[in-house]
Amino acid sequence: MGHERPNIARMHGYTPGKQPATSDTIKLNTNENPYPPSPAVMRALQNIAPEALRRYPEPSAERFRTLAAQTHGVSPEQIVAVNGGDELLRMAITTFVEPGAPIGVVEPSYSLYPVLAEIHGSPVVSVPARADFCAPEDFAEHMNAAKVQLALLVNPHAPSGHLTGRAQLSKLAAALDGVLLIDEAYVDFVDPALGHDLLPMLREHDNLLFLRTLSKGYSLAGLRFGYGIGCQSLIAPLMGKTRDSYNVDVVAQALAEAALADRAVAADSWQRVRDERARVTTELRTLGCRVPDSQSNFVLAELPAKSPKARELLLLLETRGVLVRHFAQERLHDSLRITIGTPAQNDRLLGLLRELL
């Protein structure tokens, strides 16, 4: 008999996407940005002194938080830096959810959410997404009826890329009794012509927490750096109580500062991804796939009925050196999630699909 808690013994862990050791594989499976981080980030790396490594880091990542606050027009007390966005999800659960109390999600959604709930010993209250993958209009009512203390919504939605606008989310936040965490991991890839900006909602609701990450938008998945933006009353216990005292290291802090200060380089990659997203979507549709409009750096392709099964196609693509992602979840069995790569990578994928579909 093991020493772990019964819920831990029972559960299955999260399965991260494959990270092959060789670099000649085309990785369209984990939503990395296909373009490198800013040269300013590399300069910051070169400038790390032995003395900075020897000492403990500044525990609250104050310089980064000040910079992020300026970038987003909020106060530093509304920012918390985390060791990758996943850490904010865990910290929010630890802080706002009694062990055993339910956690709310839309189904399908980011597959880590139910894993974190299981670790916490919490049941998941899931509401099916609408046909367009948006949260249903009565989401908050469902959550309140189940006494959900924290609801996790990813927007743009994963794995579909569907974007829900401010009006609907504002109604949802107002109606929700618990905390609403809006996971904006992919928000950098939203078309700027849409004028999408949810942060002004912070002035209207006291139960809102946004998750941001440098993993995708800033090409820094290897660095593990994200941050939360939220009402000060929600950020304070995360910052001062439940966070590991030195959760973000000195290298990550310095590189994150450099990345955010040089946003233009990142923004250029976002536009290139958007251009390719439009092209890949069109091509996939031409091949008979059903592809929801995506505002993210991936698309969800539902395969045509006569094609090989999604899981089988994924393995065929893998033998040809292209990785994509499949989720054995309701509504996703027949779909592949495909990260937008460089034009050449996307060409390779589309060429293979033309052959295999």
Add this chain to the structure above:
Amino acid sequence: MGHERPNIARMHGYTPGKQPATSDTIKLNTNENPYPPSPAVMRALQNIAPEALRRYPEPSAERFRTLAAQTHGVSPEQIVAVNGGDELLRMAITTFVEPGAPIGVVEPSYSLYPVLAEIHGSPVVSVPARADFCAPEDFAEHMNAAKVQLALLVNPHAPSGHLTGRAQLSKLAAALDGVLLIDEAYVDFVDPALGHDLLPMLREHDNLLFLRTLSKGYSLAGLRFGYGIGCQSLIAPLMGKTRDSYNVDVVAQALAEAALADRAVAADSWQRVRDERARVTTELRTLGCRVPDSQSNFVLAELPAKSPKARELLLLLETRGVLVRHFAQERLHDSLRITIGTPAQNDRLLGLLRELL
């Protein structure tokens, strides 16, 4: 009314030691190694490629774990890499302790333990240390009676530096029903002449977890990298279930590998710290302080009766540019914990104490 859980609302967070922005302060307050990390670590930093930052890191830190396993004569399945030793403490609590179930400690001890217990909603069962700061002989019996699922012992003890030997700890592990986490954050500074090595205990007990960190021994406090060594049955749920999927970043993994591979440089710093520890201990005793023998990179100095109060003395030292640590805990009110610095830093501290005591 806030959204945080009642136990979170009630609790006070952990207070990390001061991290001054200026580097002319003599920092003898947070147990950093006074010598820089190995040049091999700096070379590894220079060699980080943009591509490594762009991609997700290898999720299980496999190369580091293989190297650590070789170093310690265990298997890679007995190693888990963590974002600083504190993360292992949190993960052990999450994995092995039902929320609300008690966590066992010796008092006084590392002041983070009760904070982590509070976050978990768990009461702390604390047993007073013996006069020499060792766990009492009947520690396991106390823990079993209280149904403790996880006991946290730091050895060498903090903040005294007292070392408990294998015979006593082996008896304790055998008698304990729950998991025993032995926090060896400072073990690198133990005098090698003592032949101290607890790892063979892993072959005799199935409830043992050791915490190691590169923060002190390898001069990498800024990097946040630690690891657990334990029975495979305890490491497996930490690795596969409760750990954040990408908890250690690509830079930390590369630098940690370089540090462990170049152990000789670190070992040289350990010997220099030991030499100075002996000298500082002798000098403090000459000044009338009571100083337990320390096998760590700090000493605990109980001030002579006629001296200024410890807290007052700490502030006086601070105005003169030397930081030390004080804990407002039972048995520690009249003591200062002083990290062993370079000979020049120690001279400066001792000179000030000669003046102020």
